[in-house]
Amino acid sequence: xxxxxxxxxxxxxxxxxxxxxxxxxxxxxxxxxxxxxxxxxxxxxxxxxxxxxxxxxxxxxxxxxxxxxxxxxxxxxxxxxxxxxxxxxxxxxxxxxxxxxxxxxxxxxxxxxxxxxxxxxxxxxxxxxxxxxxxxxxxxxxxxxxxxxxxxxxxxxxxxxxxxxxxxxxxxxxxxxxxxxxxxxxxxxxxxxxxxxxxxxxxxxxxxxxxxxxxxxxxxxxxxxxxxxxxxxxxxxxxxxxxxxxxxxxxxxxxxxxxxxxxxxxxxxxxxxxxxxxxxxxxxxxxxxxxxxxxxxxxxxxxxxxxxxxxxxxxxxxxxxxxxxxxx
Amino acid sequence: xxxxxxxxxxxxxxxxxxxxxxxxxxxxxxxxxxxxxxxxxxxxxxxxxxxxxxxxxxxxxxxxxxxxxxxxxxxxxxxxxxxxxxxxxxxxxxxxxxxxxxxxxxxxxxxxxxxxxxxxxxxxxxxxxxxxxxxxxxxxxxxxxxxxxxxxxxxxxxxxxxxxxxxxxxxxxxxxxxxxxxxxxxxxxxxxxxxxxxxxxxxxxxxxxxxxxxxxxxxxxxxxxxxxxxxxxxxxxxxxxxxxxxxxxxxxxxxxxxxxxxxxxxxxxxxxxxxxxxxxxxxxxxxxxxxxxxxxxxxxxxxxxxxxxxxxxxxxxxxxxxxxxxxxxxxx
Numbered sequence: 001x002x003x004x005x006x007x008x009x010x011x012x013x014x015x016x017x018x019x020x021x022x023x024x025x026x027x028x029x030x031x032x033x034x035x036x037x038x039x040x041x042x043x044x045x046x047x048x049x050x051x052x053x054x055x056x057x058x059x060x061x062x063x064x065x066x067x068x069x070x071x072x073x074x075x076x077x078x079x080x081x082x083x084x085x086x087x088x089x090x091x092x093x094x095x096x097x098x099x100x101x102x103x104x105x106x107x108x109x110x111x112x113x114x115x116x117x118x119x120x121x122x123x124x125x126x127x128x129x130x131x132x133x134x135x136x137x138x139x140x141x142x143x144x145x146x147x148x149x150x151x152x153x154x155x156x157x158x159x160x161x162x163x164x165x166x167x168x169x170x171x172x173x174x175x176x177x178x179x180x181x182x183x184x185x186x187x188x189x190x191x192x193x194x195x196x197x198x199x200x201x202x203x204x205x206x207x208x209x210x211x212x213x214x215x216x217x218x219x220x221x222x223x224x225x226x227x228x229x230x231x232x233x234x235x236x237x238x239x240x241x242x243x244x245x246x247x248x249x250x251x252x253x254x255x256x257x258x259x260x261x262x263x264x265x266x267x268x269x270x271x272x273x274x275x276x277x278x279x280x281x282x283x284x285x286x287x288x289x290x291x292x293x294x295x296x297x298x299x300x301x302x303x304x305x306x307x308x309x310x311x312x313x314x315x316x317x318x319x320x321x322x323x324x325x326x327x328x
Numbered sequence: 329x330x331x332x333x334x335x336x337x338x339x340x341x342x343x344x345x346x347x348x349x350x351x352x353x354x355x356x357x358x359x360x361x362x363x364x365x366x367x368x369x370x371x372x373x374x375x376x377x378x379x380x381x382x383x384x385x386x387x388x389x390x391x392x393x394x395x396x397x398x399x400x401x402x403x404x405x406x407x408x409x410x411x412x413x414x415x416x417x418x419x420x421x422x423x424x425x426x427x428x429x430x431x432x433x434x435x436x437x438x439x440x441x442x443x444x445x446x447x448x449x450x451x452x453x454x455x456x457x458x459x460x461x462x463x464x465x466x467x468x469x470x471x472x473x474x475x476x477x478x479x480x481x482x483x484x485x486x487x488x489x490x491x492x493x494x495x496x497x498x499x500x501x502x503x504x505x506x507x508x509x510x511x512x513x514x515x516x517x518x519x520x521x522x523x524x525x526x527x528x529x530x531x532x533x534x535x536x537x538x539x540x541x542x543x544x545x546x547x548x549x550x551x552x553x554x555x556x557x558x559x560x561x562x563x564x565x566x567x568x569x570x571x572x573x574x575x576x577x578x579x580x581x582x583x584x585x586x587x588x589x590x591x592x593x594x595x596x597x598x599x600x601x602x603x604x605x606x607x608x609x610x611x612x613x614x615x616x617x618x619x620x621x622x623x624x625x626x627x628x629x630x631x632x633x634x635x636x637x638x639x640x641x642x643x644x645x646x647x648x649x650x651x652x653x654x655x656x657x658x659x660x
Contacts, residue, residue, distance in 0.1 A: 317635035
């Protein structure tokens, strides 16, 4: 088992390297760099930056050097010193800005994933066992509607609904009165009231696909001889289905984490922007627009890493579940 | 059997919807009652006017006359603001194939015939209301279809080309080339798409002309689709390489080019087509999301995302009839 995990982690390294390259390439893309925007911002305020300071900043960040040198400076800082660079927009080190927001992003993503599984698993099983029944058709229809509506529209609609009919103020994570209050039961409840919208919005998009996966896999298993045998031996239908075919059909279900996670992170990003949640999304958008390159790069890199870690976890889960994979 | 039939029916219905949408995109100038940029400052934020088919005559009977109701201006005393209220008393007759503002269809044919509009060119009809500066939302929606639908199509063409090319080489040659391309596919497909797109789209300089921005956004959006296509093509090519008919063609002295394009590619066309169709809605949503965030297409270009951007309230959402259309598109 340990060997298996080690092998997986080793496999991740080239992918991680590629991702960091892509992230750095993206933040290098805009014409000019943060220094040009800094100089113009200072010029706007009536002062001017003397050339010595410009030269010093240029040298410090290696802006006059080729791509690979700049990349090395950036990535070695992250790897060896945990230094993600300096946010020019905020005047703070990037590492001080990102962790809270990445934490909440992770928290919401995991909650959404749990919701997706909690909804898709029973519905998938039901749909497979009662194929072509009215319930199956209804769930299919609902699933496709959820799949087809863009995340941000969903967020807008739910925001409107909860504002109009539930009388709730839904922007952000807390109501104003709890914003700076210490943790209490009231604050926790307030958080739940605000959190359900983003979680439902993010989850709806991927649930349909997972239901389809579960339904298809379980349907294939249900006609196999071992199921017939077990039924012939008089096993209760519920026990029978739960104990044998469902466990086999669970495999592809778990491995879907690999592609559900990138979609999930995307959904979280855009939902956070629409609902103005203190997560990675809004800050990333702002950083990108204002060419705050190190901040944007850190977010893109960390989100990619998050995806990779999710895939690793799904691989490990699969190995735990299925000895065939573990012993390969 | 029943399932198959149902699927077919759903697929057929979706196909009809899609074709209709593309028809709307092609004939935008003709179908829209007004020009995209026609503004009427006196009608800002006018509510939608419904269409009724019959009018009551003075003697109490009914007469067939398609019409929309006019507006009554009500001054809200508290907020000191003018608001428009639909007034059923006023009747604005509308008709099909009416004359109105002149336009040039595809920039070529001059005409002033509109599919739908008020019979009297001096009247105004806002079927879906008007926006901040009195532009007709219905017309803008129709024009937006053109950009949004074409981005989906163009994006798919680009990702098809990329996917078939890279997947083809990867599967045909194998070895080191294959490993390199597979790593690339892995990296790109594992990166969360929205942050990736946002990064790329934010790099578009503000000074670029709309045409160039349009092309760039298309290219960015198409980055999504090619990885899965490349993977699929590679898998198929691996299997096809060993097939008898390919070996036969090779022994006959076909060049590699001919082998790939004449013999191998045609045998997976139907499969590719299915995958491509599924990619179109994803790309339309991608463009819409980016424009909505303000980093994709920008006004004066009109796309669905741009329209949503300046109408982030429920009325715009309720009035966006493309939601059901999108739902059925994904169904097959």
